[in-house]
Amino acid sequence: MPDRILRLQHVEVRVPDLELCTAYYTEVLGLIETARDVRDGVDRVFLKCWDEQEHHSVVLRQAPTYGLDHMSFKVADAADLDHFTDRLEAASVPVKRFAARELGPGWGAAIRFEAPSGHLVELVHGMERVGNMLPMTNPPPRPQDLVGIAPPRLDHVFVMAEDVEAFTAFFTELLEFRLTEQILANDGHQLATFLERSHTPHDVAVITGPNGGLHHFAFWMDDWNGIRDAADTLAYHGVQIDVAPTRHGVTRGYTTYFFDPVGNRNELFTGGYWVDPDFEPITWTEEEMGRAIFYYHREVNERFFTVHS
Amino acid sequence: MPDRILRLQHVEVRVPDLELCTAYYTEVLGLIETARDVRDGVDRVFLKCWDEQEHHSVVLRQAPTYGLDHMSFKVADAADLDHFTDRLEAASVPVKRFAARELGPGWGAAIRFEAPSGHLVELVHGMERVGNMLPMTNPPPRPQDLVGIAPPRLDHVFVMAEDVEAFTAFFTELLEFRLTEQILANDGHQLATFLERSHTPHDVAVITGPNGGLHHFAFWMDDWNGIRDAADTLAYHGVQIDVAPTRHGVTRGYTTYFFDPVGNRNELFTGGYWVDPDFEPITWTEEEMGRAIFYYHREVNERFFTVHS
Amino acid sequence: MPDRILRLQHVEVRVPDLELCTAYYTEVLGLIETARDVRDGVDRVFLKCWDEQEHHSVVLRQAPTYGLDHMSFKVADAADLDHFTDRLEAASVPVKRFAARELGPGWGAAIRFEAPSGHLVELVHGMERVGNMLPMTNPPPRPQDLVGIAPPRLDHVFVMAEDVEAFTAFFTELLEFRLTEQILANDGHQLATFLERSHTPHDVAVITGPNGGLHHFAFWMDDWNGIRDAADTLAYHGVQIDVAPTRHGVTRGYTTYFFDPVGNRNELFTGGYWVDPDFEPITWTEEEMGRAIFYYHREVNERFFTVHS
Amino acid sequence: MPDRILRLQHVEVRVPDLELCTAYYTEVLGLIETARDVRDGVDRVFLKCWDEQEHHSVVLRQAPTYGLDHMSFKVADAADLDHFTDRLEAASVPVKRFAARELGPGWGAAIRFEAPSGHLVELVHGMERVGNMLPMTNPPPRPQDLVGIAPPRLDHVFVMAEDVEAFTAFFTELLEFRLTEQILANDGHQLATFLERSHTPHDVAVITGPNGGLHHFAFWMDDWNGIRDAADTLAYHGVQIDVAPTRHGVTRGYTTYFFDPVGNRNELFTGGYWVDPDFEPITWTEEEMGRAIFYYHREVNERFFTVHS
Structure with a gap:
């Protein structure tokens, strides 16, 4: 393969x-x-x-x-x-x-x-390799001079499209992405899909919305405690937190959403599961969309659908 | 003393x-x-x-x-x-x-x-002592057969009163409670106070509202991870989560709020700080009440003030 | 590729x-x-x-x-x-x-x-697929009726070989594994190597020892708190804990080692990092082998080298 | 009282x-x-x-x-x-x-x-009060400019005495401390005792050893994750870690031990339980001393008894 x-x-x-x-x-x-x-x-x-x-x-x-x-x-x-x-x-x-x-x-x-x-x-x-910030011999697990939240890496991007099914077909059929989860409307069409290449729940995801829209991009954090510490840092600096640390139903991941100074939504994400190429996609129903997105509150704040870029 | x-x-x-x-x-x-x-x-x-x-x-x-x-x-x-x-x-x-x-x-x-x-x-x-669920000799740190969330102990109660200052004076002057934090209105009167006897941020607290009202009572949890695990359990059982795991500004504590089947609000709480009897109270201004209550979102959901018992 | x-x-x-x-x-x-x-x-x-x-x-x-x-x-x-x-x-x-x-x-x-x-x-x-223990529609993040430690999945196996270099060459050249980390003796030969196919620090690893030897096999845990909770469960059941929760230098992972009732060593593991196929291997020197294996103690207990199966 | x-x-x-x-x-x-x-x-x-x-x-x-x-x-x-x-x-x-x-x-x-x-x-x-490092009005939960491990406060001191029982009697009878836990020799005499005034498992503890000896003094940390982060910081700075993050049986607390540059043992501690004045002391037997001190390993490293100041 x-x-x-x-x-x-x-x-x-x-x-x-x-x-x-x-x-x-x-x-x-x-x-x-x-x-x-x-x-x-x-x-x-x-x-x-x-x-x-x-x-x-x-x-x-x-x-x-x-x-x-x-x-x-x-x-x-x-x-x-x-x-x-x-x-x-x-x-x-x-x-x-x-x-x-x-x-x-x-x-x-x-x-x-x-x-x-x-x-x-x-x-x-063939991106230029500049190395991570650790030595190649006997490295410590993490540099000690990092500032701010300092996530180790970029994780995924979440966009908006008028036709989620066309976007999904393009990514799966032409670009060989694999569907891990989907939220289906009552009439059976896809409201949102989650697509991966990295054996994680998603590298790119899409939800119904204006074409070209950016919902958010997400950085990986190591655990739930890291997400909470990050929220402390965000609050301290007066960053607008959109959604305080919580859990997704989709991906099972832990998350917090917030906005950069000009309105692009950022996410910190951790958790999830391993995805084999033969993974059978998980389906969420329209009635359970709230739980799919925010597993604890079971409802989505209005900003989630209306504020994007 | x-x-x-x-x-x-x-x-x-x-x-x-x-x-x-x-x-x-x-x-x-x-x-x-x-x-x-x-x-x-x-x-x-x-x-x-x-x-x-x-x-x-x-x-x-x-x-x-x-x-x-x-x-x-x-x-x-x-x-x-x-x-x-x-x-x-x-x-x-x-x-x-x-x-x-x-x-x-x-x-x-x-x-x-x-x-x-x-x-x-x-x-x-002189309450009857029935013992905790561990032996008095060579005990493990926790029983292994607990079910559900299983907080180790009750922590505090949060009530509502028309006259927060009268309630506070009663508890401090007659019952020897100590004030740890207060939220003050712009005109200087107390909107909410937090009172302790146990060297923790609060054993009882009160916020402006109808006399006799119960806002919530809270159980202690050992850490932020325990609060998140508890939220999983609550969601699994379909319990209505009022506020997903987040942080208070007042008390610095971590919290999640939810309702029992008949509408009494419960809280799981952890964190806080040690309070000496000579602790100087912390004051929150009316403008920062949102941050005082929910440190990350900086705003209080409508239910916080309107739903109580 | x-x-x-x-x-x-x-x-x-x-x-x-x-x-x-x-x-x-x-x-x-x-x-x-x-x-x-x-x-x-x-x-x-x-x-x-x-x-x-x-x-x-x-x-x-x-x-x-x-x-x-x-x-x-x-x-x-x-x-x-x-x-x-x-x-x-x-x-x-x-x-x-x-x-x-x-x-x-x-x-x-x-x-x-x-x-x-x-x-x-x-x-x-083409293993028979029996499904995980969650529904395919609107699943909770975790079954609620699990018993014991309940790791979500197997992670890696760690074996012993007289000739670590031959083992490593076999896995990399014939089986297309990729080297992520190695511990080198002062004379430059490999004392231990870590090999992956899953974009994680290792799926199989090998350390100098008797041919055919099993050092341990490891299960994935979600985070450091899960590893500690697991140690509580192990201790409660009287399982022999070989190494209490700690951190590896190699893989950066968190770990605890213990033995099954007949002497096979088990590990619970979490952490690590993402590995691209063009990942440049990390090298540990013989002097730092202690830190490579147990990052906090910087020394390896005698059992680590002498007890295996 | x-x-x-x-x-x-x-x-x-x-x-x-x-x-x-x-x-x-x-x-x-x-x-x-x-x-x-x-x-x-x-x-x-x-x-x-x-x-x-x-x-x-x-x-x-x-x-x-x-x-x-x-x-x-x-x-x-x-x-x-x-x-x-x-x-x-x-x-x-x-x-x-x-x-x-x-x-x-x-x-x-x-x-x-x-x-x-x-x-x-x-x-x-009547110690001079210099304030913690937060404002008295609308404080964040933690200063953002702390360096290193930065525990919020000192927790307890653990000393050595030839006659543990005399030390214990002195502290309980004259100084009004309360016994929370004790390790008893097979002949019934106290090998170690844990004494409190702050409603926590211990403010001072004593174990059999040379008179005047200091075993360690401990700082409070907020949780198990904080203890692990601290161990990263210690290892990064080359501090000698005596005992990597683990759990005590006594106090149920989480711990890591290490040495300052001249040999005084430090501890980071968290966990424990609330102690009422009518708390009935917990007893550990000599056979279970290993588990009492290090709950996971069930044995005490030789340094624990022989290295002190």
């Missing part, structure tokens, strides 16, 4: 205030700034989580509005870019190819194309 | 459906039933937490409506009942005296009187 | 007292018994962890001594069995093929062969 | 290298330096934990050897010093009286006397 797309590599998000957001992502969230770049007149700041090996996992892009510029997934081999180009073009999806470093510092060779929902999707190979 | 009132001994709560509530408190919350009794035509069920030594800490009382029958505090010496009788009567507060076992099985000698808010308050000495 | 071996599927361990061990693995460890079988005069009991989908992950085999009968890894496709048969036979490793159910109830089609260390290794496809 | 001694106020420990120890206690353990003082030619550094209100809880005293200079307990009222002076002198124990600030900066009025074990014991009242 080919193992081409490995996991989410990065998200590039639009921010109207680049300096404010850089301060937030480095000092409160605790990411590490690896580069700054101006290309085609657009200022960008490149960030990584401490345990990631590659050059960046979050790119902040100066823009008039907030939201998602694109999501990028790491492929295992250079040839995987050709493989997916062929599949996409065979399905009449236009594909653009970029050489290494063409898209920015540290960037790998990449292809880009549009999902049916209008989201720009990238597959990338 | 006299150490007379030691801590909250029990709450007696009214329940319209005694059997349903007994099932909930024993099977979901995991308390132990120690006795049943009919006295003056009223059915009651007596419950204790596993690590408590005395006969009961929660009494369920068959009644047409839900709410608090009375709260009872343990005093260290039999003579303390005389001491407080004198103080109360000197302040023109009528006091009733009861012999051991007069008020129910396992009950100690007690005095009862009414707080300015109309709450019935009891002080008790 | 082909993704053939997915993860450890099961271990079959020898136990001189099948009933005693079955009681231990089901009542203390909390696995679920799925079948019993007598084949070729040998009694076996089949067990699974609650969150596993397949028929078994631990097989207890009546035998005069304790130790490892074989370890089995799950492959993604039926054709992967042919692929590895070809590779192994090309390297002059004899391979035996077994049809589904030939090796026992619920068993998939399998190939078996011997590692240079004398360990019997199996690759398996 | 009189509540005179409230809790352990401070320990003064001897350190041959004052600067090295100050660096360790402030940068690794994360205490706050509040003063330095030279008195009678002896250099001392005064430290407090972040959540303590008083001027100091640990005093480092330049001395040729390590060990305990004295332990000090806080009394509630100034008159309590007279009360205990009377009791002690009635028992022919010489008592010295010191005025406020006479013994050092921030010091309260105090009395000092010797326990039968030769330990210097102090009772103190």
Whole structure:
């Protein structure tokens, strides 16, 4: 079984205030700034989580509005870019190819194309490896000089689409993602789906909403205590917490939601389960959507559906 | 310095459906039933937490409506009942005296009187000791056959009063409680106060609301993980969770709120700090009441003020 | 990149007292018994962890001594069995093929062969799927009726070999495992290696010792608190705890070691990190072996090297 | 019931290298330096934990050897010093009286006397209050700029005595401490006892050993996760960890032991239970001493009895 797309590599998000957001992502969230770049007149700041090996996992892009510029997934081999180009073009999806470093510092060779929902999707190979922040010999388990929340890595991205089923088919049929969970409307159509390549509950997920919408992107935390400590840090810094630490029914994961200074929703996530390729998807009914999303409260706050980017 | 009132001994709560509530408190919350009794035509069920030594800490009382029958505090010496009788009567507060076992099985000698808010308050000495559920020699840290959430002990009671200041003065001046924290209105009057005898942030607290009201009573949990596990158990059993695991600003404690089957609000609580008798009270301003109560969300759900018993 | 071996599927361990061990693995460890079988005069009991989908992950085999009968890894496709048969036979490793159910109830089609260390290794496809213990629609995050420790799944196996380098080469070159960490002697040869297929720090590991030796097999736990709760359960039942909850330097994981009633070492493990296929291995020096194995104590108890099966 | 001694106020420990120890206690353990003082030619550094209100809880005293200079307990009222002076002198124990600030900066009025074990014991009242590190209005739950482990407060002291029973009688009969747990030899005499005034399992404890010996002093941590995080910090800084995170049978508490740079043993402790004054003591038998001390390993490392100061 080919193992081409490995996991989410990065998200590039639009921010109207680049300096404010850089301060937030480095000092409160605790990411590490690896580069700054101006290309085609657009200022960008490149960030990584401490345990990631590659050059960046979050790119902040100066823009008039907030939201998602694109999501990028790491492929295992250079040839995987050709493989997916062929599949996409065979399905009449236009594909653009970029050489290494063409898209920015540290960037790998990449292809880009549009999902049916209008989201720009990238597959990338050969990112510059800058190493995590530990030595390769006799490393401690964690650097001691981290600041803020300091999640070890990016986990997943959650977007919105008018046609969840078309988005899901695109990701499963063309990009070889696997469905782990779905929320079905009473008439049987998909309201939300959760898709993976990394043997975890989700690398990308989608819920009914405006095309191109970003619901949130999430960082991995090591455990429930880490999520609570993070909430203390968020509260201390006056960050708007959207949903205090709680549990999802979908993914079984633990979570807290909050907003960056310009309105992009962030999540800290942990938990979940191991997914084999032959995993049989879990289904949630429309009546139980509240429990699917917030397992304890069994109801979804209004912001969950109406506030996004 | 006299150490007379030691801590909250029990709450007696009214329940319209005694059997349903007994099932909930024993099977979901995991308390132990120690006795049943009919006295003056009223059915009651007596419950204790596993690590408590005395006969009961929660009494369920068959009644047409839900709410608090009375709260009872343990005093260290039999003579303390005389001491407080004198103080109360000197302040023109009528006091009733009861012999051991007069008020129910396992009950100690007690005095009862009414707080300015109309709450019935009891002080008790000489409760029957039934032991916790561990041997006195070479005990394991916890019984292995507990069911449900199984908190080790009752922690505090939170009530409502029209005149918070009168309630507070009654408890501090006559009953020798100490103020640890208060929420002040912009005009300086107390909206809520937190009072202790056990060197913890609170044994009893009061917030502005209808006289005689019960906001909730709380059980101690060992840590934040225990609170989350408990939320899983509550959700599994379909218990209505009012507030998912979160943190208080007041007390710094961790919490989850939920309702028993007839509408009495329960809390699981942990955290807090040590209080010396010379502790200087902490003040929260009206603008920060949201953060005082729910530190992460910084706002209080409507139910917090409107749903009580 | 082909993704053939997915993860450890099961271990079959020898136990001189099948009933005693079955009681231990089901009542203390909390696995679920799925079948019993007598084949070729040998009694076996089949067990699974609650969150596993397949028929078994631990097989207890009546035998005069304790130790490892074989370890089995799950492959993604039926054709992967042919692929590895070809590779192994090309390297002059004899391979035996077994049809589904030939090796026992619920068993998939399998190939078996011997590692240079004398360990019997199996690759398996098409295990009977019996489902985890949750419904496929609107599932809670965890069954509520689990007993004992109840880890969600098997994690890895750790064996002993006289020639760690030969074992490692066999697993990496023929079986396509990837090296994540190694402990090197001062002369540069490998004292221990950690190998993965599941993007976690290890699915199988090996340390210098007698050929065919089993050091331990490990179950996944959700977090550090779960490991501590498990230690309470072990202590309560009088299980011999070899190493109380602590942290590894290698894998960064949290751990506790203990023995089943006949002397097979078990581990509970959590933590670790995500491993991409291009992960650069971490090296530990001989001087830091103590810290590599037990990060807090920086020394290894004598039992670690001398007690195995 | 009189509540005179409230809790352990401070320990003064001897350190041959004052600067090295100050660096360790402030940068690794994360205490706050509040003063330095030279008195009678002896250099001392005064430290407090972040959540303590008083001027100091640990005093480092330049001395040729390590060990305990004295332990000090806080009394509630100034008159309590007279009360205990009377009791002690009635028992022919010489008592010295010191005025406020006479013994050092921030010091309260105090009395000092010797326990039968030769330990210097102090009772103190009116320590200078310097406040914890949070504002008195709308405080966050924890300062964000703490360094190192940063326990909120000192918890207890554990000493050694040739005659445990005489030490225990002195503390219970003259100083009004209460016995919570004891380890009894097969002949019935006390090998170790645990004594409290703060309604927790112990404020001071004693085990058989050389008179005047210090086994360890302990800081409170909020939970089991905090203890593990602390162990990471200790290991990172190369601190010698004596006992990695584990559980006591006595007190039910969670613990890790380690040594300061000159050999004084420190502990981080959490857990335990509430103690009423009428608490019936728990007894551990000599055979179960291993489990009493380290509940998981059921055996005590040799260092526990032989390494002390």
